[in-house]
Amino acid sequence: MASYEGLSAQEIEEKKNKxxxxxxxxxxxxxxxxxIEFAIAFTSIPKGVKNITFIxxxxxxxxxxxxxxxxxxxxVKMLMYAVVLPMAFVLWLILAxxxxxxxxxxxxxxx
Amino acid sequence: MATNSIAxxxxxxLWGGGAEPLKASYGKLMMWFFLVSDALTxxxxxTAYGMVRYAYPSFDATQPFKFSAxxxxxxxxxxxxxxxxxxxxxxxxxxxMTFILILSSVTxxxxxxxxHRGSRVEVEKWMIWTILGGLAFxxxxxxxxxxxxGGTGPESPYLQKGVxxxxxSLTQNQYGPPPFADFFFFITGFHGTHVLSGVALNxxxxxxxxxxxxxxxxxxxxxxxxxLYWHFVDxxxxxxxxxxxxx
Numbered sequence: 450m451a452s453y454e455g456l457s458a459q460e461i462e463e464k465k466n467k468x469x470x471x472x473x474x475x476x477x478x479x480x481x482x483x484x485i486e487f488a489i490a491f492t493s494i495p496k497g498v499k500n501i502t503f504i505x506x507x508x509x510x511x512x513x514x515x516x517x518x519x520x521x522x523x524x525v526k527m528l529m530y531a532v533v534l535p536m537a538f539v540l541w542l543i544l545a546x547x548x549x550x551x552x553x554x555x556x557x558x559x560x
Numbered sequence: 561m562a563t564n565s566i567a568x569x570x571x572x573x574l575w576g577g578g579a580e581p582l583k584a585s586y587g588k589l590m591m592w593f594f595l596v597s598d599a600l601t602x603x604x605x606x607t608a609y610g611m612v613r614y615a616y617p618s619f620d621a622t623q624p625f626k627f628s629a630x631x632x633x634x635x636x637x638x639x640x641x642x643x644x645x646x647x648x649x650x651x652x653x654x655x656x657m658t659f660i661l662i663l664s665s666v667t668x669x670x671x672x673x674x675x676h677r678g679s680r681v682e683v684e685k686w687m688i689w690t691i692l693g694g695l696a697f698x699x700x701x702x703x704x705x706x707x708x709x710g711g712t713g714p715e716s717p718y719l720q721k722g723v724x725x726x727x728x729s730l731t732q733n734q735y736g737p738p739p740f741a742d743f744f745f746f747i748t749g750f751h752g753t754h755v756l757s758g759v760a761l762n763x764x765x766x767x768x769x770x771x772x773x774x775x776x777x778x779x780x781x782x783x784x785x786x787x788l789y790w791h792f793v794d795x796x797x798x799x800x801x802x803x804x805x806x807x
Contacts, residue, residue: 453677461677468673476666480659483801487655490636490806496621500807507802511795518669518791528582528592535596539603546607550614558617 475517482510591785595792598754602796605750606803609743616737633736635805641707654805657700658797661755664693665794668762672787675780680769683783687766690790694759701752708744744804751800754793761786 453461486506489499516522521529582589617631625637635651642653667689674682711727711734725732733741765786774780 465673465677469670472666472669472673476662479662483655483658483662486802486806487651490651503802503806507798510798514665514791514795514798518665518794519788524584525582528584528589531582532592532596536599536603539600539607542603542607543610546611547614550611553611553615554617557615 471517475513478513479510482506585781587781587785588788591788595788598792599796602747602750602799605743605747606799609747609803612739612743616739627735629732629737631736633740635807638708638735639704639805641712643703651805653700653704654801657697657704658801660693660697660700661794661797664690664697665791667693668787668790672780672784675774675783678775678780680772680775683769683774683780684766687762687769687783691759691762691766694755694762694790698752698755698759701748701755704748705745708741747800747804751793751796754796758786758790758793761789 453464456464486503489502492499494502515532521532580586584592613632619625619631619634625634627633627637637650639654640648640650642649642656667686671683671686671690674686709727709729726734728735728741728744730738730742730745732738735741765783768774768782769780774782
């Protein structure tokens with residue numbers, strides 16, 4: 450994160466205030482998104498649309514946590530890719546298992 | 561040989577040793593790679609949950625909802641209780657748990673930020689809040705489990721082979737098909753274990769900070785490394801909240 454070496458007391462204070470403001474801003478985003486999710490759960494929007502909204506909002510929240518709280522956005526690009534790209538395997542896993550689930554459903558409940 | 565070593569020294573670049581790969585210290589890098597593997601583990605759990613859920617019939621929304629082993633339950637009907645209130649409060653309690661964990665993640669970043677400035681008093685203060693947040697979350701989860709295992713009232717018994725059943729175990733439960741409770745115990749339990757070990761690490765960091773270990777070392781990088789783990793625990797909960805309670 451931020452290096453404080455060679456900074457004057459006033460510069461440190463400014464940098465600190467900037468950092469802390471940003472932390473609370475991100476915290477605010479996370480709280481607001483969770484509140485929105487909670488509110489959407491009790492509306493009469495069709496289930497499919499609801500679920501897609503939940504998943505999109507979850508990914509937005511995950512982005513804020515990983516990028517800002519875990520500071521990944523400010524790391525070297527290569528480290529970022531090393532962490533994020535392996536998650537592509539998960540997409541394949543989801544697809545494969547949902548296809549599998551469809552087949553199981555047909556066997557058990559005769560689709 | 562002498563000329564050889566001189567030649568390597570003069571051309572010592574990224575691969576010559578002594579440099580931090582990816583400009584991250586060894587400990588931080590290893591923490592990141594551990595978290596990648598842990599993320600894949602949790603992805604496996606949640607995807608398996610999705611698969612089993614998708615392989616069961618979903619509830620016919622035109623009927624009034626009733627617990628049955630024939631179809632997958634609607635989560636907000638299962639998790640509709642909160643301590644101290646008798647009225648139905650769907651998802652309220654788990655919403656509070658989510659806020660607690662997000663807040664303890666915020667206090668953790670604040671501790672990391674204080675660590676960068678080398679401010680011992682502030683690191684101590686924010687670590688205490690983080691530990692309290694973690695403990696509060698664990699307490700909530702304990703309540704949630706007790707409630708889930710104990711069951712909700714005699715008016716919603718689960719009938720299996722002519723025998724009524726209240727609450728949940730690994731073999732049967734009143735809410736839905738047996739895998740529903742199995743996944744609940746497995747996924748929230750595995751996450752809870754992560755929170756527990758996270759709290760233990762946070763206590764260790766707090767202890768070391770109080771004892772002045774990091775002050776003597778000259779940096780508070782340990783706070784940052786454990787912070788990464790703690791944020792990851794929060795991150796996993798965000799996904800568990802969505803896929804177990806909302807979807």
